[in-house]
Amino acid sequence: MPVRSTTHFTWQVLRAVKRSKKAAIGRTLRLSPTAKTKDGSFLTTLVDEGLLARVTGTAAAPFEATYALTEKGQHAAEYGEYEFQLKPRPVVPQR
Secondary structure: OOEEEOOHHHHHHHHHHHHOOOOEEHHHHOOOOOHHHOOOHHHHHHHHOOOEEEEEOOOOOOOOOEEEEOHHHHHHHHHOEEEOOOOOOOOOOOO
């Protein structure tokens, strides 16, 4: 399986979850108040990639939800990289 490096911001978020004694609240994971983190979609992306698991809450309200690390997220928080699944490309018929 191919390996992907995490961005510095993603690594910081994963380390914050790892240091948390309880499931981390999404609001506290917005470490830098930038335009990219304004809507909480970065949390949904981390859940979709399998790095975080949503313990409570929904994707509709990512800042009110609580999160925990998955096994893949534990590895990424420690080493800054994780294995990911390649998505198959659609077959386009040739003319």
